Amino acid sequence: MATGRDVAQLAGTSTAVVSYVFNNGPRNVSPATRERVLAAAAELNYRPNALARALSFGRTSTIGLIVPDIANPYFGELARALEDAAMERGELLLIGDSSLDPERERRHIAAFVERRVDSVVMVSLLDEPDFAAFEQASIPVIALHPIADDAPAASLTIDYELAARAAAAHLVAHDFDSIGLLNGPAHSVGAGQHRRGFLAAMAEAGRELRHDERNSGTSRADASAVSLRWLAEPERPRAITCATDEQAYGVLHAAYLLGLRVPQDLAVIGFDGTEHSEYAVPPLTTVRQPIRAIAARAIELVAEAAAEPADGADFTRVRELAGHELIVRASCGCAEG
Amino acid sequence: MATGRDVAQLAGTSTAVVSYVFNNGPRNVSPATRERVLAAAAELNYRPNALARALSFGRTSTIGLIVPDIANPYFGELARALEDAAMERGELLLIGDSSLDPERERRHIAAFVERRVDSVVMVSLLDEPDFAAFEQASIPVIALHPIADDAPAASLTIDYELAARAAAAHLVAHDFDSIGLLNGPAHSVGAGQHRRGFLAAMAEAGRELRHDERNSGTSRADASAVSLRWLAEPERPRAITCATDEQAYGVLHAAYLLGLRVPQDLAVIGFDGTEHSEYAVPPLTTVRQPIRAIAARAIELVAEAAAEPADGADFTRVRELAGHELIVRASCGCAEG
DNA sequence: CTGAAAGCGCTTACAG
DNA sequence: CTGAAAGCGCTTACAG
CATH class of the missing domain: 3.40.50.2300 (Response regulator)
Structure with missing residues (x-):
């Protein structure tokens, strides 16, 4: 697969400029070189490598979702609503299905930490989910069910x-x-x-x-x-x-x-x-x-928390209630x- | 978050050895240093960064799944069965829900290419799904529905x-x-x-x-x-x-x-x-x-194809039929x- | 407006 | 058995 280097070479410029073009910044690029870069990229079918990007950028633009049972239509609807909300913010939602198996839940948690998702929305199988791995990695988590007052996560749930x-x-x-x-x-x-x-x-x-x-x-x-x-x-x-x-x-x-x-x-x-x-x-x-309202608010909270890591302590105090009908x-x- | 460097420093060794320990290879490590590395890693809550790993290793150990509608229990069951099969091979399944929206399907395809999934299982919304992006990235795809004879993908489906x-x-x-x-x-x-x-x-x-x-x-x-x-x-x-x-x-x-x-x-x-x-x-x-049989076979085919990129041409000729009942x-x- | 270079955190030949 | 170093493909100060 073509790399930014290949594109730069073909366009007769540097990798920095290729990056500026694909990210619309942080520096300006003259219209002429921008054209050449775009043309070269199209010719080579260039697709930026999101892994490399995330590694140097420090964010993956990815939100993890853990559900107990994706075959339950409730969680199917929830996953869809969350994905809608995530996409609106340009984030990708990764869905992990625990299959009603706590060991699976644990593996998804580990996988999300290793993949450095920016934040996590979680519906746990357990009464006291283990947030430690996320906490150590400074990944903000919001649970969509009640959690302990001192749990290192936010929560948003109906009563x-x-x-x-x-x-x-x-x-x-x-x-x-x-x-x-x-x-x-x-x-x-x-x-x-x-x-x-x-x-x-x-x-x-x-x-x-x-x-x-x-x-x-x-x-x-x-x-x-x-x-x-x-x-x-x-x-x-x-x-x-x-x-x-x-x-x-x-x-x-x-x-x-x-x-x-x-x-x-x-x-x-x-x-x-x-x-x-x-x-x-x-x-x-x-x-x-109110699935859609919950989803939209959860993504909003979690995205804000990921953007302002300074407020981490405040975020874990969030306990919001949604209405039911x-x-x-x-x-x-x-x-x- | 602690890096391999931090662990190496604390253990008084090099990052290479940390890598050898966490991957059980490709070089041997003396029991004594292995102990020290493990102890240091535990103390620092070290979690290898999967992005960096994938970047240098060249594989993400990730399989992408695209379904038309995750709120449809059929696709929920399918996703679960595929995740079971993927986990057995140590692969993570990323689920993308197209929400019955072709534009969504396109975005998931792009996201999977950019994230360099090793392979893809696809149930398309479209009669003629666009496999071009995967083909250009040399990512093997298997469709779980009939596709054109000359489509650059495998297929596995009932009649x-x-x-x-x-x-x-x-x-x-x-x-x-x-x-x-x-x-x-x-x-x-x-x-x-x-x-x-x-x-x-x-x-x-x-x-x-x-x-x-x-x-x-x-x-x-x-x-x-x-x-x-x-x-x-x-x-x-x-x-x-x-x-x-x-x-x-x-x-x-x-x-x-x-x-x-x-x-x-x-x-x-x-x-x-x-x-x-x-x-x-x-x-x-x-x-x-036969959802579980289809899922197991699909993952098997796609994992083999990802492991032997040489046989790419053969793989896209695969048209397997599963039984119904x-x-x-x-x-x-x-x-x- | 643009280029050369360092750095993100890993893995892996290459030496020893 | 172990270390120093190059490289994976990006982004971004730093110079010019």
Whole structure:
């Protein structure tokens, strides 16, 4: 592949000028030589080597993204929104998929540090992700979920407890007398938030109410298997609110297999609110996360932090909250009121 | 961030030795100095700079992936399978999402060339993707869809025509008398393959049969909108076979909105066969692509090509076919025979 | 406006 | 077994 030297030679100038032309600076180039350089570059199919550029420039113009599960459409949508926001700033988004495997997450962290990404957006599998490698490399990180107050990273997230409460309260308001929570893994931080929100709504009901919690992984397969057992019990819930849309799809599938009609026999609410939720059968009532707003703000924060390394300490104090929205559709049977 | 020089200084040795230690070669290092280097590296949190390494080594240990739409679970699953295969070979997979936008695809191609990925796996939005930039940079590319015979890339793909015929033939065999094809954009190469397979099955039916084709984008939203109009017509089909699972989900949604029961009033078949298809309501009959096998083979081919640049000409002649499999579930009403 | 040269952080023949 | 030095392909003060 042609190098800047080759171009300089063909254009009868120096590599410095080639660089000035391709970067529009930092020095001016006369129109005539600029023409010659461009012509030579075109003839040789010259593509600047981004590795060499980054090595001497000190920035890679690259943002790393780590997601737990790219096959989950929520993270697919999130990745797309982040890439849109990154591209607008001329940054490339590198996507690392942890495949629900903590070891994978660790490897992506290492790979991003070694490749010197300018900054990182992270959705960790772990309750206490290990930010140490990024911290040592002075790479700013923003987590899109709650993190410890003293964690060396920023965070931007909805208030899961409040959002979970809103979903459960919706079911309470519509007089269901037996409400279930299909939560994530029982001891995770995220499950604790959903549980607290759910229980708060139950406590506020002001009437007798049976309620119950079950736990499953985030996959449809797992959620379906758990729901199949749950819904076969004599005391099965009349309504179920879930910690993710994926789990809600599993509930819908289990209900189908058992011949339960949704919403007539079972009301269902999801959580996350991807575009796909509108096309579920029946369309899914869900709590929508403002994915595009979160993505745009996350990239903005992280790009600023990368540009002003001096403010690193301030950046790791950032704890921003985004709003959520309950979208009422057919799956909970309350769409008309 | 600490450099190899810092480590060498602290360990009282040279940068060459640091490199030998971290790469296990190409020269031996005495156990004593190796210890000292490792200790110094640990103390300084040394992480080799992959950019500098790649620049001098001439390889980035990186494979680029371009997909049309990462929010489509099929490509999510594909990306995951490819990353698994890449990691097994110690390569990092960089994922570029074209967001159904050809301009985006072009930018990813440019970014991959500039970053000097060792090779590329590509699912293009376009019928005739532009491989020129990769060819000029001598970067081997494998497309996971059919490409022109003289295209400067390898390809590995199922036989879409055969697979589409199998799906349609299944409906023919089960005596549906009015069968529709919900195809992709009418004039694309892919739509042509689905159409030929579909029409072949119709021709082989050996009886009177109404059939019809409609076209939609790959999104659920678009497929649902098109289906809504189609299924409201008096001559609506009794069965629909689709070019993608995403479109089939759109059909299921439209049927739901119109109060049509699947499969009693309308049989539906998808195409691609992601894990999610099993959890549709009702579970989706679909043509499964062997995603993991395709991913493993694609990475194998591309890694070999990158290792032996001499065989570049041979590599671009590779046109491999993978098998497909019809998975019969409830959505076509034929699950019991 | 332009060129010669140092430097980014590695790897690897070349000497010893 | 180890060190000094050249080179990978850029960018950018430093001179002119």
